[in-house]
Amino acid sequence: MGFKTVDARGLSCPQPVLLTKAALKKIEGDKLRVLVNAAVAKENICRFARNSGFRVEINNIEDEYEIIISED
Amino acid sequence: MSDRGKIILAGSVIGILAGLLVKFGNPVNMGICVACFIRDTAGAIGLHRAAVVQYIRPEIIGFILGSFSIALSTKEFKSRGGSSPILRFLIGMFVMIGALVFLGCPLRMVLRLAGGDLNAILGILGFAAGVLIGAQFLKKGFSLGRNYSQHQLNGYVLPAAAFVLLVLLLTAPPFIFFSTEGPGAAAAPIFISLAAGLIVGILAQKSRICMVGGIRDLYLIRDPHLIFGFIGIFVFALIVNAIFGNVQWGFVNQPIAHNDGLWNFMGMLLVGLGSVLLGGCPLRQTILAGEGNTDAAITFLGFLVGAALSHNFGLAASPNGVSLNGKAAVLIGIGLTILIAFLNTYPMTADAGKEVVKHGV
Numbered sequence: 169m170g171f172k173t174v175d176a177r178g179l180s181c182p183q184p185v186l187l188t189k190a191a192l193k194k195i196e197g198d199k200l201r202v203l204v205n206a207a208v209a210k211e212n213i214c215r216f217a218r219n220s221g222f223r224v225e226i227n228n229i230e231d232e233y234e235i236i237i238s239e240d
Numbered sequence: 241m242s243d244r245g246k247i248i249l250a251g252s253v254i255g256i257l258a259g260l261l262v263k264f265g266n267p268v269n270m271g272i273c274v275a276c277f278i279r280d281t282a283g284a285i286g287l288h289r290a291a292v293v294q295y296i297r298p299e300i301i302g303f304i305l306g307s308f309s310i311a312l313s314t315k316e317f318k319s320r321g322g323s324s325p326i327l328r329f330l331i332g333m334f335v336m337i338g339a340l341v342f343l344g345c346p347l348r349m350v351l352r353l354a355g356g357d358l359n360a361i362l363g364i365l366g367f368a369a370g371v372l373i374g375a376q377f378l379k380k381g382f383s384l385g386r387n388y389s390q391h392q393l394n395g396y397v398l399p400a401a402a403f404v405l406l407v408l409l410l411t412a413p414p415f416i417f418f419s420t421e422g423p424g425a426a427a428a429p430i431f432i433s434l435a436a437g438l439i440v441g442i443l444a445q446k447s448r449i450c451m452v453g454g455i456r457d458l459y460l461i462r463d464p465h466l467i468f469g470f471i472g473i474f475v476f477a478l479i480v481n482a483i484f485g486n487v488q489w490g491f492v493n494q495p496i497a498h499n500d501g502l503w504n505f506m507g508m509l510l511v512g513l514g515s516v517l518l519g520g521c522p523l524r525q526t527i528l529a530g531e532g533n534t535d536a537a538i539t540f541l542g543f544l545v546g547a548a549l550s551h552n553f554g555l556a557a558s559p560n561g562v563s564l565n566g567k568a569a570v571l572i573g574i575g576l577t578i579l580i581a582f583l584n585t586y587p588m589t590a591d592a593g594k595e596v597v598k599h600g601v
Contacts, residue, residue, distance in 0.1 A: 178386030180323065180519030181453060185461060186378060207316055208448050215243060216461055231318070 174202045176209060177232065184209040185216050192220065192237065200237040210235060247465060250447035251472020257436045258351050258473070259480025261299070264428035268486060268495035269355035271477070272299055272440065273348035274522040275339035276496075278540070279547035279556075280424050281405065284417050287548035290556075292422025296409040298430050300526065302437015304402040307445040307530025309438075316445075319395030321534030324384035327580055328535050331514045332542025333549070334573035335522065338510030340547065340556040341566045342366075343497055345522045346451035346511060350470060352497060354477035356489035359499050366505035370512025371455045377581040378460065378516065384584060387535055395532025398540060402530075406434070423496055441530060450524040452515040496559060503562040503570070510573045517581055 174191045176184035188202050204210050210226065210233040217224045217237045227234040241249070258271030270276060276293075283294030311317040339345050342363050344352055349367060352360035374382075408416050409430065419425040427433065443449070453466040481487045491499045498504070515521045518539055520528065525543070528536035550556040555566040 178320070178323065178388060180384060180387075181450075182378065182456060182460060182519070183383055189461060206318075211243065211448070215465065216463065219463065 171199050171201050174200065176213075177203050177205045179209070181208070181212070185212050188213050188216060188237070192217070192222065195237075195239070197239065202235040202237065203232060204235065205232040207233075209233075213237075243465065244468065246447045247449060247469040248472045250443040250449050251469035252476045253443055254347075254440050254449070255351075255354070255473040255476030255478075256480050257440060258347075259354075259477045259484070259486070261428050261433065261436055262355075262481070262486055263484045264432050265426060266428050266433070267423045267426040269352045269357055270344075270348060270423070270426075270496060271351055272436075273345050273351070274300070274303075274526060275336055275345035275543070275547070276343075276348065276423070278336070278522075278543045279340060279550070280419075282544050282547040283419075283424065283551070285405075285408075286415065286417060287544065288551035290551040291417075291424075292419055293424040293551070294417035294419045295424040295427055296405050296416065297427070298406070298409060298433035299437035299440070301402045301406045301409070302434050302439075303441040303444065303523070303526045304399055304530040305406075306438040306441020307527040308399040308402075308441075310442045310445050311531040317395065317532045319390040319392050319532045319534065320387040321390045321394060321538075322385075323387040323535045324584070325535050325538045327384060327584075328518060328539045329542035329545075331518055331577060331580065332525070332539040333546035334577055335511050335514035335518070336543045336546030337550055337555055337566075337569050337573050338507045338514065339522070340550045341507030341562055341570050342504050342511065343557055346508075346515065347473070347521070347523050349508060350451065350474050351477050352494070354474050354487075355481050355495070356487045357494040357497050358489065358491050359494060359497050359501070359504050362501045362504040363508040366508035367512040368455050369505070370509040370514070371452060371516050372459060373509075373578070374513045374516030374581065375456055375459055377585050378456075380585045382517065382581055382585040384517070384519075387533070390534060394534045397534070398529045398537040441527065444523060444527045445531065448524075451521040452512065452524070453520065455512075456516055498557055498559050498561045500557075500562050503557070503567060506567075506570050506574075507557070507562075510570050510577065513574065513581075514577050517577065
């Protein structure tokens with residue numbers, strides 16, 4: 169069970185969600201780790217992942233967010 | 241409150257305030273227009289000399305300071321920048337040029353429809369077309385690159401400038417212009433405009449409302465979240481307008497509007513396209529600027545300069561129609577924006593994010 173990472177820090181809307189979407193297509197049972205540093209990106213990615221039927225876990229690391237997305 | 245609840249609340253309140261601002265004296269169907277109001281402010285400080293549109297709009301000051309205040313209090317204020325700032329300035333200029341050919345930003349586009357101005361339909365169609373074109377580049381990996389943490393001072397500049405504008409508005413020194421007739425003279429009392437602007441700034445920052453995101457997200461990720469905000473604004477502005485008798489359905493003789501359908505379409509196409517590449521509509525850029533995003537602040541300056549050039553070079557439309565210069569500027573703007581989009585598109589590989597770093601830095 170591996171981790172794929174998407175570094176979406178500092179990117180404008182809607183790149184963080186689009187990169188997450190592209191990565192989720194190839195997730196194949198692994199977990200996806202998405203790094204963002206804006207609250208709005210965190211919210212958008214969480215909403216997208218949940219609406220797509222994935223499980224979402226958020227870790228605050230200083231002023232960045234680590235979002236772990238896994239298949240439900 | 242859920243995200244969905246927040247966005248509907250924000251849209252509804254913004255729609256109501258927009259309707260009320262007209263009742264209190266703002267131009268009809270222009271309770272809030274980010275483009276027009278930045279243009280009016282540009283005129284007030286002398287960047288252009290079109291006498292009928294010169295006034296420091298307190299609403300703009302309110303959007304920036306409202307966003308600034310709420311972002312500071314929720315610790316979302318962060319000085320960030322460095323994502324292709326000069327390209328954003330340029331795209332911002334084109335977005336303003338397009339908006340001043342249609343005679344409205346995407347928010348005014350919705351408010352015009354809520355006042356019965358059916359020319360806004362052409363605007364909405366053009367806007368959607370521009371968003372769809374921009375979205376193709378987004379799908380293929382368009383990015384203006386990352387932003388980075390900046391020294392705190394950078395993020396405070398635009399909020400400080402907004403405060404200075406407020407002081408200039410209230411003290412009215414002789415070098416600040418105030419229209420005595422035309423749309424620039426139609427304004428709600430300063431404190432009502434400022435209060436409304438602050439409320440909108442706070443709600444827009446918290447809800448992340450964005451007119452461009454509405455259509456963009458529906459298309460790209462089938463998410464109707466932001467569209468609810470768009471609809472909320474329309475419905476409630478329509479209700480308030482209807483209550484005060486400010487609805488007049490039709491295409492001709494609409495307030496501060498022309499009925500050149502093709503150029504209403506093309507002007508808003510440029511706005512939609514540019515805004516998608518920027519990552520947000522003009523209102524959203526203004527809110528982001530208040531949060532310390534210096535790229536958005538630079539985009540705001542692009543709006544300001546674009547507005548000044550629009551009037552100085554005869555690009556801006558009027559109720560009499562669109563000038564040849566304006567048409568040429570829109571076509572050039574669309575061409576250059578597409579070129580920028582094309583040159584900043586990188587294939588999205590399986591190493592999502594890495595490609596952006598390699599090319600975008």
